[in-house]
Amino acid sequence: MLATVLPIAFALVSLAFVLSLVRFIKGPDLPDRILALDTLYINAIALLILLGLYLGSALYFEAALLIAVMGFVGTVALSKYLLRGDIME
């Protein structure tokens, strides 16, 4: 059952990835692009966990955790840049 469902899930999440990418390229403003990046990293986490389920390996979890941490720091740094006009003080 899981084997039939996983490819569908891959397709859905990949479509989500593409839609976020379109928004990232289209903009139109900087906050839109930051939000698109934020969504992209969450989609990447979903894809990685699905890959881990597909291959039956728990190894991908560490990568997902790292992406979650780094993605959050990246979003905060970019928003702070817009707020202060300076990356980190």
Next chain:
Amino acid sequence: MLEWILALLVLIGAFFTLVGSIGLYKLPDFFMRLHGPTKATTLGVGAILLASALYFTFITEQTSLHEVLVTIFLFITAPVSAHLMAKAALHIKLKQIERTQNVSETERF
């Protein structure tokens, strides 16, 4: 039985991840777009992570709870980053769509 629950969770998760991105793609202005990813993706990824935790717990017969860590982390950070992005958008005076009500409220912040 377990297979069915896992399949359902994975499908729900993938569906909500997609809904979040559809919202990001098709809603008309930034503040409305903010709603899609912050909500839909947390439940979407949450459901997929739950499926993963269940799967590894029953396959390896060893409790696998570290997926909970990512779930909690996402649930805490998603609203924080949404708040910061909204604040940044207000700061650079991003235009809202015309039918937004009470825009005057934003000037006090």
Next chain:
Amino acid sequence: MMLKKLFPHPILMLVLWATWLLLHNSLAPGHIVLGFILATFIPWLTSGFWPEKICLQKPLTLFKFLGVVLWDMLVANFTVAKLILGKNEHLQPSFICIELDITSPVGISLLANTISLTPGTVSCDLSADHRQLLVHGLHIKDAQATINEIKKRYEKPLMEVFTSC
């Protein structure tokens, strides 16, 4: 007294301990001991960054609150999914300003996070004096009703839990 000096932040310590064990995904005695050592030393070394004391008044209310929030999140996701997938022309986005009664900083940040995670609302900004919270709603029909709902459902229990001590 001695115990208080050794463990200045018991909640932070428990969180760190649990995080360490979850990261290693095991309950081996070695990890429990190592986690305990780290959970003792990290709050002690970083205590300069945690000036304010947090005290929970009614843990039971907090758990009930968590349950309510989790349930609301589930419902919120379906509501927002329906709003997003339906026709977007009829959506009525709106800004709302909520006058806060809650004063503790932890309480305010938890309230803002809760608002962002629940039905069609995202917290946008907090006024400098911490008295007003700006919220953006995706589809608001009655602003006053939404404010009352948030105040009754989320702010009241948080105020009970995070009163100053």
